[in-house]
Amino acid sequence: MIAIEAVFISLIFLFGIIGMSRGWVRELIATAGIIVGLFIINSLAITPPGAPPETKIFILTYIVAQLTRRPFNDRITQLVVQLSVFGIVTFFSYYGPTAMRTVGPVKGLFQRARVGCQEALLGFLVGLINGYLIAGTIWYYLHLTDYPLPPGVWNKDLMSATAKQLIKYLPENFLTGLTLYGIMAILLLFIFVAVT
Numbered sequence: 001m002i003a004i005e006a007v008f009i010s011l012i013f014l015f016g017i018i019g020m021s022r023g024w025v026r027e028l029i030a031t032a033g034i035i036v037g038l039f040i041i042n043s044l045a046i047t048p049p050g051a052p053p054e055t056k057i058f059i060l061t062y063i064v065a066q067l068t069r070r071p072f073n074d075r076i077t078q079l080v081v082q083l084s085v086f087g088i089v090t091f092f093s094y095y096g097p098t099a100m101r102t103v104g105p106v107k108g109l110f111q112r113a114r115v116g117c118q119e120a121l122l123g124f125l126v127g128l129i130n131g132y133l134i135a136g137t138i139w140y141y142l143h144l145t146d147y148p149l150p151p152g153v154w155n156k157d158l159m160s161a162t163a164k165q166l167i168k169y170l171p172e173n174f175l176t177g178l179t180l181y182g183i184m185a186i187l188l189l190f191i192f193v194a195v196t
Helices: 004-021 024-043 059-068 076-094 109-144 161-169 177-195
Strands: none
Touching: 004 024, 004 109, 004 161, 024 076, 024 109, 059 076, 059 161, 076 109, 109 161
8 A cells, every 4th residue: 555645646646747847937827716616515515415514515415415325425535526627627727828928039059048938947846835735635535525435445444543643634634714815815916917
């Protein structure tokens, strides 16, 4: 069994490398899309009829559970629906419009290399953030639903101390409410300034 924290860190670095090749503006647009995906899942939560008031689930999970005649708190339904919505929004934020600001005419090979290095470094850093948001959200939903995976893949009881510590720092643990709204507003403003 491979450690979940190793997969988490590997995915973060993979997205960093992807960000290096795409550039920071494209990665920042993807970040905004990822934050929108989190926003959709967090803000469209309802309390199902007959459930305690503190029980909140994503509305689409409730609809799918009703259509498939499964209980609304079915772990597999919750995991599949939330990751599907998050995955679709994330896919289109990466695939969507590639608004790349031109760097402008630069003279000389050194200046071009310097601009390319800065672009790659910023793209790598924003890609790391995107990797953290994507891998962290997937891990959070797996953890929230008690890892409904085949036996021997991952289990709450068999996790290392490092993995248990990292769970506290997953995006969904602090990107809620006003924090999520604030980050989304700042990102959209920054993208508007960067692209125009």
